[in-house]
Amino acid sequence: MASPFQPHSEAASHVTKVTATGLDDPAKKEIAMKIVSSAENSSLDWKAQYKYIEDIDDGRGYTAGIIGFCSGTGDMLDLVELYKTRKPGNVLEKYLPALRNVDGSDSHSGLDPNYTRDWKTAANDSVFKAAQDSERDRVYFNPSVRQGKSDGVGVLGQFMYYDAIVMHGGGNDSTSFGGIRKRALTKAKPPSQGGNETTWLNAFLDARVWAMKQEEAHSDTSRVDTAQRVFLRNGNLNLNTPLDWKVYGDSFHIS
Structure with a gap:
């Protein structure tokens, strides 16, 4: 959905060994995909979202696919370029010049x-999926898990990072992931720096809510609050x- 992740050097020297299961465990990753899909698509069926595409009027052009790749933020362009590499002559390749122009x-x-029609056609192709x-994984999931493990947080904390990078991107400005994390650091320390995990994650969510409220399209903070x-x-x-939660008024359950 947002721009690619940029790593943060200040955490590099604070790598903490996490003995618990990480978000990259297949079962936990599946849970993460479902929770994000509940917020992005009002459905737990994240695998039905490969074909999703619409302009949600958030200033990012078309939003599409399983993680909200956007025509205005570069990640959709990167995706279609990868698709071309893996399957030359595919139905979306002809749009690459336009995607470069609208970035x-x-x-x-x-x-x-x-x-939009051709995107949905491509979504039937296993290569595109x-x-x-x-x-x-490259832009959003793997960097989130790496940063979470570096900060010494467990599965929930890694998921919080992932959801934030999906929405805000991984840059360092005040409303991107790096800026959110920096704001949280003024209030608390992550476990890798001797802080309490719950205190740190509350501080991170406080900073995340602040960032969401800076943008009208993301001002509903229920994906954090509920x-x-x-x-x-x-x-x-x-x-x-089991997990029970609400997003934008809809109730969800994973047994």
């Missing part, structure tokens, strides 16, 4: 009227099932 804007120039999985805060209040630092 950084909300324009549909060169994409309409058939881009695998490319979406690869880019999700989901991640609930897990944290319950002391469920390992995201153990």
